[in-house]
Amino acid sequence: xxxxxxxxxxxxxxxxxxxxxxxxxxxxxxxxxxxxxxxxxxxxxxxxxxxxxxxxxxxxxxxxxxxxxxxxxxxxxxxxxxxxxxxxxxxxxxxxxxxxxxxxxxxxxxxxxxxxxxxxxxxxxxxxxx
Amino acid sequence: xxxxxxxxxxxxxxxxxxxxxxxxxxxxxxxxxxxxxxxxxxxxxxxxxxxxxxxxxxxxxxxxxxxxxxxxxxxxxxxxxxxxxxxxxxxxxxxxxxxxxxxxxxxxxxxxxxxxxxxxxxxxxxxxxxxxxxxxxxxxxxxxxxxxxxxxxxxxxxxxxxxxxxxxxxxxxxxxxxxxxxxxxxxxxxxxxxxxxxxxxxxxxxxxxxxxxxxxxxxxxxxxxxxxxxxxxxxxxxxxxxxxxxxxxxxx
Amino acid sequence: xxxxxxxxxxxxxxxxxxxxxxxxxxxxxxxxxxxxxxxxxxxxxxxxxxxxxxxxxxxxxxxxxxxxxxxxxxxxxxxxxxxxxxxxxxxxxxxxxxxxxxxxxxxxxxxxxxxxxxxxxxxxxxxxxxxxxxxxxxxxxxxxxxxxxxxxxxxxxxxxxxxxxxxxxxxxxxxxxxxxxxxxxxxxxxxxxxxxxxxxxxxxxxxxxxxxxxxxxxxxxxxxxxxxxxxxxxxxxxxxxxxxxxxxxxxxxxxxxxxxxxxxxxxxxxxxxxxxxxxxxxxxxxxxxxxxxxxxxxxxxxxxxxxxxxxxxxxxxxxxxxxxxxxxxxxxxxxxxxxxxxxxxxxxxxxxxxxxxxxxxxxxxxxxxxxxxxxxxxxxxxxxxxxxxxxxxxxxxxxxxxxxxxxxxxxxxxxxxxxxxxxxxxxxxxxxxxxxxxxxxxxxxxxxxxxxxxxxxxxxxxxxxxxxxxxxxxxxxxxxxxxxxxxxxxxxxxxxxxxxxxxxxxxxxxxxxxxxxxxxxxxxxxxxxxxxxxxxxxxxxxxxxxxxxxxxxxxxxxxxxxxxxxxxxxxxxxxxxxxxxxxxx
Numbered sequence: 001x002x003x004x005x006x007x008x009x010x011x012x013x014x015x016x017x018x019x020x021x022x023x024x025x026x027x028x029x030x031x032x033x034x035x036x037x038x039x040x041x042x043x044x045x046x047x048x049x050x051x052x053x054x055x056x057x058x059x060x061x062x063x064x065x066x067x068x069x070x071x072x073x074x075x076x077x078x079x080x081x082x083x084x085x086x087x088x089x090x091x092x093x094x095x096x097x098x099x100x101x102x103x104x105x106x107x108x109x110x111x112x113x114x115x116x117x118x119x120x121x122x123x124x125x126x127x128x129x130x
Numbered sequence: 131x132x133x134x135x136x137x138x139x140x141x142x143x144x145x146x147x148x149x150x151x152x153x154x155x156x157x158x159x160x161x162x163x164x165x166x167x168x169x170x171x172x173x174x175x176x177x178x179x180x181x182x183x184x185x186x187x188x189x190x191x192x193x194x195x196x197x198x199x200x201x202x203x204x205x206x207x208x209x210x211x212x213x214x215x216x217x218x219x220x221x222x223x224x225x226x227x228x229x230x231x232x233x234x235x236x237x238x239x240x241x242x243x244x245x246x247x248x249x250x251x252x253x254x255x256x257x258x259x260x261x262x263x264x265x266x267x268x269x270x271x272x273x274x275x276x277x278x279x280x281x282x283x284x285x286x287x288x289x290x291x292x293x294x295x296x297x298x299x300x301x302x303x304x305x306x307x308x309x310x311x312x313x314x315x316x317x318x319x320x321x322x323x324x325x326x327x328x329x330x331x332x333x334x335x336x337x338x339x340x341x342x343x344x345x346x347x348x349x350x351x352x353x354x355x356x357x358x359x360x361x362x363x364x365x366x367x368x369x370x371x372x373x374x375x376x377x378x379x380x381x382x
Numbered sequence: 383x384x385x386x387x388x389x390x391x392x393x394x395x396x397x398x399x400x401x402x403x404x405x406x407x408x409x410x411x412x413x414x415x416x417x418x419x420x421x422x423x424x425x426x427x428x429x430x431x432x433x434x435x436x437x438x439x440x441x442x443x444x445x446x447x448x449x450x451x452x453x454x455x456x457x458x459x460x461x462x463x464x465x466x467x468x469x470x471x472x473x474x475x476x477x478x479x480x481x482x483x484x485x486x487x488x489x490x491x492x493x494x495x496x497x498x499x500x501x502x503x504x505x506x507x508x509x510x511x512x513x514x515x516x517x518x519x520x521x522x523x524x525x526x527x528x529x530x531x532x533x534x535x536x537x538x539x540x541x542x543x544x545x546x547x548x549x550x551x552x553x554x555x556x557x558x559x560x561x562x563x564x565x566x567x568x569x570x571x572x573x574x575x576x577x578x579x580x581x582x583x584x585x586x587x588x589x590x591x592x593x594x595x596x597x598x599x600x601x602x603x604x605x606x607x608x609x610x611x612x613x614x615x616x617x618x619x620x621x622x623x624x625x626x627x628x629x630x631x632x633x634x635x636x637x638x639x640x641x642x643x644x645x646x647x648x649x650x651x652x653x654x655x656x657x658x659x660x661x662x663x664x665x666x667x668x669x670x671x672x673x674x675x676x677x678x679x680x681x682x683x684x685x686x687x688x689x690x691x692x693x694x695x696x697x698x699x700x701x702x703x704x705x706x707x708x709x710x711x712x713x714x715x716x717x718x719x720x721x722x723x724x725x726x727x728x729x730x731x732x733x734x735x736x737x738x739x740x741x742x743x744x745x746x747x748x749x750x751x752x753x754x755x756x757x758x759x760x761x762x763x764x765x766x767x768x769x770x771x772x773x774x775x776x777x778x779x780x781x782x783x784x785x786x787x788x789x790x791x792x793x794x795x796x797x798x799x800x801x802x803x804x805x806x807x808x809x810x811x812x813x814x815x816x817x818x819x820x821x822x823x824x825x826x827x828x829x830x831x832x833x834x835x836x837x838x839x840x841x842x843x844x845x846x847x848x849x850x851x852x853x854x855x856x857x858x859x860x861x862x863x864x865x866x867x868x869x870x871x872x873x874x875x876x877x878x879x880x881x882x883x884x885x886x887x888x889x890x891x892x893x894x895x896x897x898x899x900x901x902x903x904x905x906x907x908x909x910x911x912x913x914x915x916x917x918x919x920x921x922x923x924x925x926x927x928x929x930x931x932x933x934x935x936x937x938x939x940x941x942x943x944x945x946x947x948x949x950x951x952x953x954x955x956x957x958x959x960x961x962x963x964x965x966x967x
Contacts, residue, residue, distance in 0.1 A: 002151075002232070002881070003559055003560050003881055004150035004881075005150070005240050006148055006150070006155060006233040007232045008230075008233070010230070010295070010299055011139055011297065015298065015299065016295070018347075021343070021348060022291075025295075025343045025344070029223075053176060053921075055281075083352075089344060089357075092344070092347070092357050092358035092361050093358070093361035093362065093364070093365055094365070095362070097273070097276060097277060100272045100273045100276050101276065102276065107351035108286055126179070134716050135723070136691075149879055150881050151879045151880065151881060152879065168621060168721070168723075169762045170720075170721075178886075179833075181833065183876075184832065184833070184876045184877065184888070185876055185877040185879075186884075187882045187883070187884040189421075191421065191588035191589045191590045192425075192427065192429065192430045192588040193588065193589070194430060194622075194624045194717060195716070195717070195720070196430055196513070196516055197425045197426075197588060197808055198424060198425060199421065199429065211770070234882050235882035236882075244423070248527070252528070253524045253527065254483065254524045254525045254528050255481070255483035255525075257481070263474050263477050263481070263803070266477060267477055267479065267480040267481075267493065267494050268481070269492030270492050271488060271491075272487075272488050275487070275488055279485055280775075282422075282485050282517065282520075283513075285423075285424070285516070286520075287431070315483065318483060320483065382964060
């Protein structure tokens with residue numbers, strides 16, 4: 001005789017399989033784990049360096065193992081994916097309005113790429129690699 | 131204006147039906163609807179109701195993408211039925227009420243939660259400087275208008291809530307449209323109510339529940355870009371926090 | 383039955399209803415205001431208005447000019463005391479909306495911008511791109527959220543007024559989500575239920591515009607005034623009837639026939655003005671009745687553009703360029719692309735005249751009061767009358783504000799002067815209203831269907847009471863409507879359940895439309911002259927001697943309405959010639 005609104009529960013663990021858009025979102029989020037692991041490896045390298053040349057050489061040797069190379073390739077790919085996806089949505093968080101008009105998104109995200117490349121070059125130059 | 135547009139085709143519509151007085155749970159019902167190629171899904175539903183089954187319930191009014199009544203899931207995507215053109219669909223078209231809202235009846239969802247949230251964020255002008263009618267209008271340059279215009283385009287169709295997985299998982303999340311409208315007033319040069327609104331939206335139930343999936347902006351039929359509004363509120367609220375804790379001598 | 387007690391209850395939460403509610407809330411924070419609507423406020427059809435709202439604000443303009451444009455535009459059927467009040471309140475209301483946050487377009491210096499509009503001699507139409515009605519509605523709705531004493535009843539379908547002791551004291555309404563009947567009791571009732579354009583097959587109106595408010599007042603004995611005046615908007619999409627705003631022409635769009643020839647100068651609206659340089663109050667900026675009628679004549683002469691959707695003429699916007707179209711007419715562009723697959727930046731758009739607006743409606747005085755004490759009306763459902771025989775574009779968005787506000791204050795004054803009502807009498811009336819709905823549920827299925835009767839109604843309205851009318855056509859339509867109203871008594875519901883029963887609502891809406899449609903057709907049959915939007919092929923001239931009078935249609939049960947007349951109020955502008963030839967001064 002009366003109302004009985006029907007609630008459709010969202011599955012808490014599998015919801016992201018429902019739509020490719022959600023899958024892409026999860027991919028963006030998950031790829032940051034590899035960046036995290038890579039950062040830990042870098043810190044371990046620093047610690048080894050402080051312990052002396054032999055320890056550091058051992059660390060470098062470990063890096064040359066096929067498994068490690070594979071991991072680094074994977075981490076590179078994932079961190080690039082992570083970077084691109086974030087740079088592409090950056091204009092949403094940081095829209096730039098000049099006068100009556102907003103800059104196109106491509107200019108804002110393009111700016112991020114320019115700064116990224118510039119900073120990378122600067123660090124390499126500063127570290128004496130270039 | 132090709133003849134093709136006026137041609138007809140049989141469209142298979144799979145409509146989620148639910149009548150709380152006769153059904154335990156929703157189930158799909160298949161209809162074959164003779165449609166004109168240039169129709170939208172809403173036209174097909176109207177044909178269905180007028181000719182095949184008058185007991186089907188759904189909301190609609192303007193048929194011009196502005197009243198926001200006919201939001202529904204069409205092949206799993208939140209859409210305005212008046213903006214979903216049949217020419218863009220092949221095969222069976224599956225129509226369901228908007229995700230993440232309780233179903234009242236057939237394609238009619240319960241909008242109470244959205245209405246309550248909208249009210250909560252104070253989506254109205256709280257004047258920075260009081261003016262009487264005799265003082266005339268506030269001056270607002272085209273550039274100042276541009277700062278908020280996009281966010282004023284929200285038609286409250288709730289498609290963004292149906293797209294947002296955060297809202298689906300955590301219903302207490304204030305959600306994209308309501309926060310965008312709060313942001314719209316925060317950005318308005320005539321407004322002085324930002325602090326009041328931040329108390330509602332710069333909170334764990336507000337923007338900090340958002341993980342920037344971006345689905346809201348993908349589905350918005352009016353290009354409001356709620357995802358952008360929410361990220362801007364996050365940035366501004368972070369700046370507020372730093373100013374308050376480390377630079378308390380700076381006036382916001 | 384649950385009773386809801388309010389000081390003032392409002393039926394309809396579009397522009398007029400919301401404006402009334404806000405006026406009441408501001409007048410007294412303790413007042414109990416019930417705002418009742420069959421849809422959520424932001425779904426109301428105010429949202430579909432595009433072009434803008436007229437109000438004198440610029441230095442080159444004057445109240446007198448707005449008055450003259452409006453009265454002449456209305457073919458002298460406007461009540462001039464109402465127009466005077468309206469003109470003077472207009473700028474205040476528009477400024478008030480600005481103070482509430484309405485995103486009006488601006489000049490470079492930050493002042494409100496205005497645009498040209500049909501039939502207006504001076505640019506005075508305030509606008510928010512081509513979504514002016516949408517922004518007005520949402521500004522009002524959002525503003526209303528700050529008043530705790532505006533108690534909204536969204537998705538409640540009002541059915542019958544409660545009248546006792548010679549005054550209106552409330553109404554019954556169905557809560558759509560539960561199907562339960564509620565009794566609203568109030569010291570005063572305002573109807574702001576919108577127009578009834580859905581009685582025609584080809585119209586710009588939303589599905590909700592079925593004249594429920596008009597019909598409710600009409601059935602309670604309040605006359606419907608000037609119902610024969612139905613406005614055709616010149617530029618509707620030929621397939622869906624979707625409105626393309628008059629601002630298309632205000633911004634410089636032109637109308638062409640199949641030979642790419644501009645034709646309005648052949649119908650007394652010339653000489654031709656240069657393309658892209660629109661001149662006020664002539665050619666494409668003539669009033670809607672004249673422009674629509676010219677298109678009709680052009681089509682009769684065989685100069686129509688043949689399209690799969692019937693005979694059309696072209697609307698050409700291409701010379702405006704993409705930038706201007708995106709800035710001033712973005713919605714028009716979206717709609718053309720969506721529904722026609724035509725981008726007006728690159729191609730001409732086929733258009734044809736489409737039913738848009740009811741000039742007539744519930745008879746009110748300048749206080750928005752009807753003839754029934756305690757009942758007030760504002761907006762398209764009302765006829766005050768500032769629109770006369772033809773409304774000028776951009777006057778109606780202001781009308782809802784000015785007279786919504788006025789209705790609120792008048793209702794408050796009335797409610798305060800009234801004592802409590804007779805509970806037993808009002809309860810009995812509410813029970814009767816409920817019994818009528820129950821009877822609908824119990825009726826055995828017959829051979830009549832809601833959609834079938836609706837189709838017959840819209841078809842006969844177009845045939846006999848369309849843009850050009852004849853005695854024979856109107857007679858036929860009147861007979862047909864009588865027949866349909868009788869057969870309506872045999873309509874049965876397929877859906878016998880309670881929750882959100884749209885089958886039931888469709889049946890009630892059809893009843894409202896049939897009542898209003900008959901008032902249109904019979905009033906039209908009795909008006910044997912041509913004036914404004916009412917054009918008779920058999921009586922082509924305006925006849926001020928006989929018909930400078932408002933028609934008043936009185937409900938008469940299943941019989942056709944009784945038509946009476948009422949003098950037009952003339953204060954300063956005696957009937958004259960409508961001149962839209964720009965070159966003549």
